[in-house]
Amino acid sequence: xxxxxxxxxxxxxxxxxxxxxxxxxxxxxxxxxxxxxxxxxxxxxxxxxxxxxxxxxxxxxxxxxxxxxxxxxxxxxxxxxxxxxxxxxxxxxxxxxxxxxxxxxxxxxxxxxxx
Amino acid sequence: xxxxxxxxxxxxxxxxxxxxxxxxxxxxxxxxxxxxxxxxxxxxxxxxxxxxxxxxxxxxxxxxxxxxxxxxxxxxxxxxxxxxxxxxxxxxxxxxxxxxxxxxxxxxxxxx
Numbered sequence: 001x002x003x004x005x006x007x008x009x010x011x012x013x014x015x016x017x018x019x020x021x022x023x024x025x026x027x028x029x030x031x032x033x034x035x036x037x038x039x040x041x042x043x044x045x046x047x048x049x050x051x052x053x054x055x056x057x058x059x060x061x062x063x064x065x066x067x068x069x070x071x072x073x074x075x076x077x078x079x080x081x082x083x084x085x086x087x088x089x090x091x092x093x094x095x096x097x098x099x100x101x102x103x104x105x106x107x108x109x110x111x112x113x114x115x
Numbered sequence: 116x117x118x119x120x121x122x123x124x125x126x127x128x129x130x131x132x133x134x135x136x137x138x139x140x141x142x143x144x145x146x147x148x149x150x151x152x153x154x155x156x157x158x159x160x161x162x163x164x165x166x167x168x169x170x171x172x173x174x175x176x177x178x179x180x181x182x183x184x185x186x187x188x189x190x191x192x193x194x195x196x197x198x199x200x201x202x203x204x205x206x207x208x209x210x211x212x213x214x215x216x217x218x219x220x221x222x223x224x225x226x227x
Contacts, residue, residue, distance in 0.1 A: 040220075041219055042219045045215075088155070090157055090158065097214075098213075100145055100207040101145070101146040102213055104215060107157050109157045
């Protein structure tokens with residue numbers, strides 16, 4: 001089945017130690033998104049890639065970076081994680097950013113803990 | 116900026132009972148999406164609504180869109196334990212792209 005896969009499901013890192021979260025998709029979608037979701041909160045969009053074009057949300061901290069080496073993979077890099085970065089990180093895809101009225105497809109998420 | 120308010124925040128329902136969850140937008144609704152999230156997992160797409168008055172059903176779940184009220188409702192008939200989870204509504208931020216803003220979710224518990 002075509003799907004969005006996130007690895008790892010659970011990630012523990014130390015305060016200030018860089019961490020990378022991974023997302024892959026077999027849907028061949030043009031757009032990949034990264035969301036941050038804290039407990040009992042709405043998912044918050046951090047950034048998205050439309051093909052190779054990177055689009056940062058205005059309020060996304062510089063500490064968060066992303067890479068998309070090819071259509072299938074996208075990475076979220078947190079350069080110096082702070083305690084406030086502990087959250088669920090969700091990856092999603094959609095076919096075309098210029099076409100609303102289409103659902104985004106989500107992975108199972110990576111839960112990040114900071115020691 | 117647009118906000119989506121969901122009500123109630125949490126709901127406890129006896130198995131077999133019907134229930135309704137509401138989602139109200141502070142701005143014009145374009146695409147409206149309903150997702151389900153189990154604790155600690157990703158979002159599962161349920162339904163999309165895009166036209167005023169539109170109603171869609173999947174198994175025992177029905178969603179409606181009231182464009183004038185900028186509101187959508189999700190109705191579950193004869194609830195089952197498998198319906199337990201967090202239901203999130205999402206809406207396209209504009210008519211020009213597919214960025215979605217989400218509500219905080221409604222946490223549904225089903226009592227056996």
